[in-house]
Amino acid sequence: xxxxxxxxxxxxxxxxxxxxxxxxxxxxxxxxxxxxxxxxxxxxxxxxxxxxxxxxxxxxxxxxxxxxxxxxxxxxxxxxxxxxxxxxxxxxxxxxxxxxxxxxxxxxxxxxxxxxxxxxxxxxxxxxxxxxxxxxxxxxxxxxxxxxxxxxxxxxxxxxxxxxxxxxxxxxxxxxxx
Numbered sequence: 001x002x003x004x005x006x007x008x009x010x011x012x013x014x015x016x017x018x019x020x021x022x023x024x025x026x027x028x029x030x031x032x033x034x035x036x037x038x039x040x041x042x043x044x045x046x047x048x049x050x051x052x053x054x055x056x057x058x059x060x061x062x063x064x065x066x067x068x069x070x071x072x073x074x075x076x077x078x079x080x081x082x083x084x085x086x087x088x089x090x091x092x093x094x095x096x097x098x099x100x101x102x103x104x105x106x107x108x109x110x111x112x113x114x115x116x117x118x119x120x121x122x123x124x125x126x127x128x129x130x131x132x133x134x135x136x137x138x139x140x141x142x143x144x145x146x147x148x149x150x151x152x153x154x155x156x157x158x159x160x161x162x163x164x165x166x167x168x169x170x171x172x173x174x175x176x177x178x
Contacts, residue, residue: 007056010167014160020152025136028159033125034164036117041068042169043110050178051110055168060100065165067105068096070113070120076158083138083151084131093144099143099162128155 017024043051043066051063060068075094082089090158131151139148172178 016153028155029128031159036121040114055172062102066110067113070116077120083140088139090141
């Protein structure tokens with residue numbers, strides 16, 4: 001793996017485990033449960049200069065990453081709810097790179113995004129802990145990926161997503177000696 005690839009994928013690219021066991025589901029839920037506080041502890045006292053530092057050359061600024069996490073996890077939570085209440089609904093994709101260029105991602109203080117993550121994850125984890133195995137087999141269709149995704153796989157992806165972006169920020173902190 002090249003240095004750029006290591007900076008892009010510090011924990012490796014997502015590979016969905018097959019099958020995904022109940023034990024793994026519980027581990028993924030715990031990642032989502034503790035992620036907002038873990039992220040807040042990492043970045044809450046950073047200066048604007050630190051938040052406006054790219055985590056890698058050509059990458060997003062930390063501020064954009066934090067806001068991206070709120071956007072992405074909000075969308076995922078909605079996709080879970082759609083899958084649980086409709087039969088294999090087609091979800092609405094969004095251009096996350098364009099969202100990251102909007103002013104609410106690019107220049108705003110990160111507190112609202114951290115608050116959103118705390119609230120979304122609290123509700124998401126509460127719902128996840130109540131699901132049966134049958135409900136975890138609920139699906140949605142992702143038109144950009146042209147495939148159906150079940151909630152176990154989506155949960156695995158979002159546990160990875162938390163760790164992936166946390167590693168971006170943590171690696172930058174270490175690299176800069178902050």
